[in-house]
Amino acid sequence: MTYPQRMLVENLAWSDEISIRDPAYFQRLASNQRPNVLWIGCSDSRVPEAVTRAMPGEIFVHRNIANLVGEHDDSLASVLEYAIVVLRVQHIVVCGHHCCGGVQAALRPPAAALPNVNRRIDPIRRLAALHAAELRLLQGFGERADRLAELNVLAQVQALHAMPLVQSAQPHVQIHGWIFSMHDGRLKALAHPEWALNETADAHEAAG
Numbered sequence: 630m631t632y633p634q635r636m637l638v639e640n641l642a643w644s645d646e647i648s649i650r651d652p653a654y655f656q657r658l659a660s661n662q663r664p665n666v667l668w669i670g671c672s673d674s675r676v677p678e679a680v681t682r683a684m685p686g687e688i689f690v691h692r693n694i695a696n697l698v699g700e701h702d703d704s705l706a707s708v709l710e711y712a713i714v715v716l717r718v719q720h721i722v723v724c725g726h727h728c729c730g731g732v733q734a735a736l737r738p739p740a741a742a743l744p745n746v747n748r749r750i751d752p753i754r755r756l757a758a759l760h761a762a763e764l765r766l767l768q769g770f771g772e773r774a775d776r777l778a779e780l781n782v783l784a785q786v787q788a789l790h791a792m793p794l795v796q797s798a799q800p801h802v803q804i805h806g807w808i809f810s811m812h813d814g815r816l817k818a819l820a821h822p823e824w825a826l827n828e829t830a831d832a833h834e835a836a837g
């Protein structure tokens with residue numbers, strides 16, 4: 630069985646299980662979507678919004694390489710517009726992750742076979758140059774890339790704060806910056822609406 634065939638079979642089992650547990654579930658799902666959160670994450674297969682146990686209907690999603698909020702990204706702009714104007718989400722989560730291939734690539738020479746990826750991650754190269762002094766102090770490539778992934782999340786949070794659409798959103802939209810650790814599966818808050826930008830804090834502190 631190919632993986633897509635298995636996906637279809639698993640889908641049958643999934644939909645049956647939910648229908649048995651909650652016969653009206655799909656009727657409700659079809660009637661409307663009222664997500665509270667827009668998730669801007671990386672396309673990496675290991676970091677779906679499902680790491681928060683979100684169910685269908687709960688999170689509106691945009692994912693791209695290295696969770697970037699591109700100034701001229703039509704796809705992101707349309708998702709953002711719909712999320713704010715129509716769905717009226719109250720929160721935007723930018724979620725990056727450690728061991729991010731897109732961020733790691735930004736610390737290496739451009740790969741000739743990946744012109745589109747190179748173009749996309751160019752802002753991360755500029756970010757790495759901006760924080761070169763801090764990154765140089767870190768020992769290994771992995772540590773540098775992981776710190777750059779965190780700085781990248783903070784940069785995207787700042788980019789969102791600067792957008793007129795976000796600034797004029799009614800109701801006010803709160804922006805969160807999170808990083809996912811591959812090593813323990815935990816999300817850590819890097820930027821919270823109530824904290825000053827660039828200030829880091831632990832998710833446990835935020836919860837307390």
Ligand SMILES: [Zn+2]
Nearest residue numbers: 671673729730
């Ligand atoms: Zn990634």
